[in-house]
Amino acid sequence: MFSVSMQVRDYECDLQGVVNNAVYLNYLEHARHQFLQHLGVDFAQYTAQGVHLMLVRCELDFKASLRPNDRFDVEVALQRESRLKYAFVQRIVRHPDQSLVAQARAIGVALNPQGKPFVFMPFEADLTAEG
Amino acid sequence: MFSVSMQVRDYECDLQGVVNNAVYLNYLEHARHQFLQHLGVDFAQYTAQGVHLMLVRCELDFKASLRPNDRFDVEVALQRESRLKYAFVQRIVRHPDQSLVAQARAIGVALNPQGKPFVFMPFEADLTAEG
Amino acid sequence: MFSVSMQVRDYECDLQGVVNNAVYLNYLEHARHQFLQHLGVDFAQYTAQGVHLMLVRCELDFKASLRPNDRFDVEVALQRESRLKYAFVQRIVRHPDQSLVAQARAIGVALNPQGKPFVFMPFEADLTAEG
């Protein structure tokens, strides 16, 4: 399972004293982009070439709160959603007991410079390897 | 339908040149908190008193991108999800043609100072009034 | 004096219950970009054409805190700093009494697609008009 270790930064916490909901999307995106790097895909370079990796849907379940200084892992696993849609199944788990903080399912597509979804070979290769 | 009018700020856009996904959660939260104000509920005051209004789940569908300077409305409607869970059904629609940018379903609970969910009367009053 | 009216959004507040320092830079940038619009300069379009308007220095004095729901104005005035540097003199003042929350001096340059600073005519026109 691919995962990225991170730590809460105080500025990510809101007036409830816990990490703000929107910041979870930041964490999840950062982990997905690190996963892309792991597959040999540089998000910024693809963007500069007109290939846009975009989400079409995201589902999140918030199970517990992250607090200042908490350390946690963000996991990423790729699954096929349909021929042109890919699902990133993600979990945020807190150290040291790996308790579940949040889980997410983010559905993405790769758009070519004309804005059309296409079969993204780096994802296909990972799906085949996992198969 | 309760709604809040907003405009994209350049710093909310990422290297794809469009509003970053996580910022949609900011927009949706701001609209929900304005909706709370409309119901007479001040989020910060409740927080200071130990009552925490929290999301337990959020589903978002991204339909189109918001770009620099775009103006848009964020709509909020409250529905009952279960006895102690409330659903905020939300849409982000772009001006001037009211085209759909994103839709969301955010499920929330009210926690008392002991961390237990309770029946939140301001929401009940709104649900009854809408009934 | 050019100014933009804004209102604190709860997600901009941190665990001290007030607007986080970094968010002031967001507010100040948004007001500068609105000021650019007022001068007929679209920041995103210039960026897409390879002209980068960038800060080289920023000084901020924090005088008071902004809290949830506070309304405030962000003022912008342009001054010449040197032949190729421009100073944005800015203030954040809270409603309704126009009390000073923060003041800033942001020094910027315009870089051409080769990365060289150049005399930016829209700023020169404003400086002459103010003269």
Place this chain on the structure above:
Amino acid sequence: MFSVSMQVRDYECDLQGVVNNAVYLNYLEHARHQFLQHLGVDFAQYTAQGVHLMLVRCELDFKASLRPNDRFDVEVALQRESRLKYAFVQRIVRHPDQSLVAQARAIGVALNPQGKPFVFMPFEADLTAEG
């Protein structure tokens, strides 16, 4: 010299393709709070007890841009500014050549629960030790 190693996350970049200016304040704050931890001071706990560590001024010089995936250090050194004011002298330097990205001088105070600045012993101890 106290320093924290970090890496640019894509969501921190704006439509110019580089880290947004306001994010530098996030980086600087995170490094200061890690420095506080190093001194035995937990920012969130002090806040909960009504002791507010706040900035009254910040000066930043932007020397170069940070781009996606860049790794960098944020340095923190404490200096006395006056009897009740403390200066955090900070630099952001990019890997691997330690080139200067930004330098900052952040002036802070410690406020007691009544909102009065006071002599903050953990800072005094560090200043004496450095002396």
